Amino acid sequence: MLRLEALRAFVEVADHGNIKGASERLFRTPSALSMTLKQIEDRLGCPLFETDRKSSLTDMGRFLYDQSVALLRDYDRAMERIAAQSKARSGRLRIASVPSVATMLLPDFLQEFISTRPDLDIDLVDTDSADVRLLVETGQVDIGIAGFAGDRPGMATRPIFRDPLMLVCRTDNPLAAKGQILDWDDLEGEALVLNEAMRSLASDRFQxxxxxxxxxxxxxxxxxxVVRAGMGVTLMPALATVNLPPNLTVRSLRDPACMRTVSLHWRLGRVPSPIAQRFLQDFTLAAQEMTKSFGLEPVV
Incomplete structure (x- = not known):
């Protein structure tokens, strides 16, 4: 079998038309290159050059040259792709995120993240926390961004910020006139529209x-x-209420339980890819800084 290093030396000699120029290019001595060429010829059982001057190839030499150039080009490109992926410059990253993070935090971050990684492919799924958890647990995504309650078996968690749950109602709803901070008793008789963010709220009065x-x-x-149509009121994370329609308004709730912790999640027992590791590191810091501008509390 001919080694890639030997084929590379042969191609360099053929390109330069002499051993001296090729030896300078490869930082090898002329005698070492001559020995390499002789080993190739002995292996193939036929000469590669018409003369000892190495200025012209035989038919077999031309055939070997064409095959070697194609082989070395593919090899070098493959090694470049391998190096890029190992250094977190390329690959495929699959992310599942709750909508508030997907719309308010990820776009600006991803734009900068991929600007220096032209060969990186991003798959982003925008869904609720229950689906995020399922996608992470089943390995359909590499990283999940959601607010889970408590530890999940088989899943690693890294908190990044805390986000209060806010009451969302129409501006003409009587609740909007009761002040900026409400108690659960203020919601008595109101039609509550449930959503995934509310399900983990541990408050007896809320239940x-x-x-x-x-x-x-x-x-x-x-x-x-549904809320705009006047069918009821709901609770949404503060980050999700930044761009509400004009006829909706938000109010805080006095209960300290009205808080979600948004975290990064990935599967235990499975080493994240280099690009996933870089995302976990960079997005943690970026999200903590970005959420400050929304008045939210980063977890450090």
Missing amino acids: QLILNARYAVRNVASLIA
Whole structure:
């Protein structure tokens, strides 16, 4: 079998038309190159050059040259791709995120993240926390960004910021006139529209209020449309309320339990790819800085 180093030496000699120029290019002595060429010829059982001057190839030499150039080109390109992936410059990164992070934090971050990684492919799934958890647990995505309650078996978690749950209602709803901070008793008799962010809220009074809830909506756009239509009020993370329609307003809730912790999640027992590791590192820092501008509390 001919080694790649030997084929590279042969191609350099053929390109230069002499051993001296090739030896300077490869930082090898002329005698070492001559020995390499002789080993190739002995292996193939035929000469590669018409004369000892190495200025012209035989038919076999021309055939070997063409094959070697193609082989070395493919090899070098493959090694470049391998190096790029190992150094987190390329690859494929699959992310699942709750909508608030996907719309408010990820676009600016990803634009900068991929600007120096032209060969990086990003798959982004925008869904609720339950689906994010499922996609991470089943290995369909590399990284999840969501607010989970408590530890999840088989899943690593890195908190990045805390986000209060806010009451969202129409501006003409009587709740909007009750002040900026509400108590659970203020919601008595209101039609609550449930969503995934509310399900993990550990408050006895809240659990009593939702016993008569008639609607549950998972999609954020649909949730906002239902509230706009006057079908009820809901709770949404503060980050998700930044760009609400004009006829909707938000109010804080006094209960300290109205808080979600948004975290990065990935599977335990599986080493993240180099690009996933870089994303985990860079997005943690970027998200903590970006959320400060929204008045949220980073977890450091």
